[in-house]
Amino acid sequence: MEKPAAIIKAISLTKAYGALKAVNDVNFEIQPGTCFGFLGPNGAGKTTVMRMIYCVTPLTSGLLTVNGENVMENMSAVKRGIGVVTQDDSLDYDLNVINNLLVYARYYDLTRDQAVRRANELIEFFQLEEKRNENVRTLSGGMKRRLQIARALINKPSILILDEPSTGLDPQARHHVWAKCHELIEQGVTLLLTTHYMDEAEQLCDQIAVMDRGKIITEASPWDLIKSEVSPYVVEIRGEEKARQKILAAVSDRIDFHEALSDRLLLYTPDATPLHTHIQDMNIPVKTLLSRRSSLEDVFLKLTGRELID
Amino acid sequence: MAALRVWQRNATVYKRTWKLNILPNFFEPFLYLLGMGLGLGAYITEMEGLPYINFIAPGLLISSIMWGATLETTYNVFVKMNFDRIYDGILSTPINPKDLALGELFWGATRGTIYGGAFLSILFIFGMGLHWGILLIFPLIFIIGFMFATIGLLFTSMIKEIELFNYFFTLFLTPLFLFSGIFFPMGQLPQAVQIIAWFTPLYHGVELSRGIFNQVWSVELLEHLVWIIAVTFLNTMVVLRAIHKRLYN
Numbered sequence: 001m002e003k004p005a006a007i008i009k010a011i012s013l014t015k016a017y018g019a020l021k022a023v024n025d026v027n028f029e030i031q032p033g034t035c036f037g038f039l040g041p042n043g044a045g046k047t048t049v050m051r052m053i054y055c056v057t058p059l060t061s062g063l064l065t066v067n068g069e070n071v072m073e074n075m076s077a078v079k080r081g082i083g084v085v086t087q088d089d090s091l092d093y094d095l096n097v098i099n100n101l102l103v104y105a106r107y108y109d110l111t112r113d114q115a116v117r118r119a120n121e122l123i124e125f126f127q128l129e130e131k132r133n134e135n136v137r138t139l140s141g142g143m144k145r146r147l148q149i150a151r152a153l154i155n156k157p158s159i160l161i162l163d164e165p166s167t168g169l170d171p172q173a174r175h176h177v178w179a180k181c182h183e184l185i186e187q188g189v190t191l192l193l194t195t196h197y198m199d200e201a202e203q204l205c206d207q208i209a210v211m212d213r214g215k216i217i218t219e220a221s222p223w224d225l226i227k228s229e230v231s232p233y234v235v236e237i238r239g240e241e242k243a244r245q246k247i248l249a250a251v252s253d254r255i256d257f258h259e260a261l262s263d264r265l266l267l268y269t270p271d272a273t274p275l276h277t278h279i280q281d282m283n284i285p286v287k288t289l290l291s292r293r294s295s296l297e298d299v300f301l302k303l304t305g306r307e308l309i310d
Numbered sequence: 311m312a313a314l315r316v317w318q319r320n321a322t323v324y325k326r327t328w329k330l331n332i333l334p335n336f337f338e339p340f341l342y343l344l345g346m347g348l349g350l351g352a353y354i355t356e357m358e359g360l361p362y363i364n365f366i367a368p369g370l371l372i373s374s375i376m377w378g379a380t381l382e383t384t385y386n387v388f389v390k391m392n393f394d395r396i397y398d399g400i401l402s403t404p405i406n407p408k409d410l411a412l413g414e415l416f417w418g419a420t421r422g423t424i425y426g427g428a429f430l431s432i433l434f435i436f437g438m439g440l441h442w443g444i445l446l447i448f449p450l451i452f453i454i455g456f457m458f459a460t461i462g463l464l465f466t467s468m469i470k471e472i473e474l475f476n477y478f479f480t481l482f483l484t485p486l487f488l489f490s491g492i493f494f495p496m497g498q499l500p501q502a503v504q505i506i507a508w509f510t511p512l513y514h515g516v517e518l519s520r521g522i523f524n525q526v527w528s529v530e531l532l533e534h535l536v537w538i539i540a541v542t543f544l545n546t547m548v549v550l551r552a553i554h555k556r557l558y559n
Contacts, residue, residue: 058558075406077404086395088398104399106318151399
């Protein structure tokens, strides 16, 4: 089957601030109706890529098209088709909840009737009815994020950009945001998100680009990334360094590869149970010994050789 | 159109708070006229053939527009841009930085006009400027407001720390307030000072306003008007570029 035309397409996308290349010769294509994630540590260039897509940062070189429009030529047209949830809360604190939506609708030239109807739909969809006339300052973190997403959807965009949508939210609020994201994908909205949370990327994304120091290191679906970059299972050991070294020496012919971190040892294997039992039988005292499925975090660790710190 | 959206956003916010903050705009001229006009006027009975209160009132009107418009495009814009991150939200919509800047300029001019309008209404109550020629003051109030909005916004586009506004107000606006011919005629100052004054914005507004109030129609008034319009136009071009550069990078 032929792939549909990409809704966002970047060719040799580069952004330089003086000598620093925040985004360095990056290429990607995003298919409509999918969720595409940029994964990477702070400073990897994820946010800069987003900012170039919604036209608040000019390209240094390369070509970037959104819905077929060049972002350097027709900024207003590009922005009309995109909803943006910025990383820092950019709600209008001089206005209450409903007016945040209505004033925002005006920026898109919606008529008063259209704006009121759409704002009411969104307030219901994001369960903000009780806060309708409250000042934005009185909202909890989760509600503020929901209002920001609601605001971004006021013009029914075909693309929704979420820059770290769940950073700073408690677990319940995160799951609420994710559930809403799934509903939006079902409605046909193309989701584009940046995150440094592996679980978030695994939960939401069809396709993931791993970024580090301005470059895309690899790009695939979450499952393919795990399959191709690491083994299916990990046995994780915490304890004294000597003990860890001893175990590693004893099992090195039974594993695919390992990562020796400052505080723990990770052993990658196609099947965790026999390895786990084998180590237990060695009777070497360790603090913890656990087996788990591999995750994107492991992929990231292997690709960049660095632990991902918030 | 996009600039209008930004203006409307500010108007929506103002609609909620105007009742609280408009009252001082009426008290200020009242206090000035009482203190300087009647108080100081008891000693200085006449200046350039006018009762002292009539001499200073047209200039004070223009200075109130200056304070109103610049406050809007300095502190208020700075907070929206850097602290409340309101512009981040606005710029991710079809509004572009130049639209945003133009909207803020019109809003600054509007605030200046509100200050000026309140001041003017008090002058009418004091019986000043009650003649048909005064109609010319209305467009002038708006143009002066726009000019000072561009001056304030230009300074805002150049600074990164809010504390630096102290320099703008103390070392730029306060000298303008004192040395633009509001309180005494410029003719009595040394030639050098008069030349400097010609290059400053408030002086031309004060001269125009006094001419209109006292119906002294002369070609010089036209010269002042041309100066104001030219500077406003040029400064608008400069400030739109400056804001574009600041917000699109």
